[in-house]
Amino acid sequence: MSRNTLEKVLYDLSTSGTHKKKFSEDPNKFLSRYQLDDKERALIREYKVRELADLGVNTMLTWGFWLQAGKSNRDYLKIMKREEA
Amino acid sequence: MARIVGGFVAPHNPVMYFNPEGASKQQSDACYAAYGIMADRIKELEVDAAIVIGCDHYILFGTECLPPYVISTGEIEGPVDQLPGLKRKPLASHGALGEHIAKVGRETGFDWTVGRALNVDHSVAVPHHLMLEPTGKDIPIVAVMLACGVDPYLPMKRAWDLGEHIAEAVASFPGDERVVVIGSGGISHHVGDERMGEVNPAFDRKVLDIVARGDKAAMLALTDEEILRDGGNGAMEIRTYACAMAATRAAGGRVIGYEPVAGWVTGMGFAELEVAA
Incomplete structure (x- = not known):
């Protein structure tokens, strides 16, 4: 488990419209390009921002990753506080 | 010779733009x-150039390369993270001054990463928008980006040393420019973590007091552990304050304003720095 590639994926998604489009169209195909294991791919595919942060992923990235998907800030904070969103 | 004639520290809070009703x-x-x-003071100081010290928010530099400190030596454009009312555009650049500082740095132990056509984020664009544009002069800038938002963080001591180096380099620039430095950053704020929205006025006032006293020892005594605990991950941006304080030779200053704005998730501190003779 490496936070480096997890951060690379989230950085790519937060800075590139092309990457965002490819991820939304086919997450598995998009994520196959990165050195991730199955568990890591699932964390990203399922927007597990709390778990990603617990692995040391920079929360500037987890927040941006969540918001770029059109999800609410209120739900993000609930999840980060380990409350039910 | 060019000289630094003024300095400021101020926030670059993007929430002001996308949620103005939060305050x-x-x-x-x-x-x-x-x-x-601050804009009025910059106008009074008859400034020819501004060095804006910002920090990347994991928007500009990715995992492939995370530079500790970057300086613009050519064209500048931003913010890459556009905001309502603050669209991406070319920003007037003083490339010659940036290149001179970088050259002096290479000769004196500061190996700057240079941006020959640098994109900046809101940490440079917001102070440009709210402090420089209102002067009515298209003041050219040198953009400096410190590693404050992404680890490995630039050590506070290194940020201070960098500011002293900037002061020395400006003084040897073959021009008569009057230069201001702007340390751009919020004080207490948590970006993206479970404490987002918490503001700590006690910590904020401690930092502003250090700035106003020009207290180098107290600034360098702030450990990353203390900053993260009391101010949050966003407060690591006060490295930009250290750099600006050092660039003005830590002559102290005056607090212009302070507001703990929970709805903007940030302790918003504003100060003018005096410049040592």
């Missing part, structure tokens, strides 16, 4: 008034 009218007015006071 009360009183707090919002106070913050914008503080920016206005």
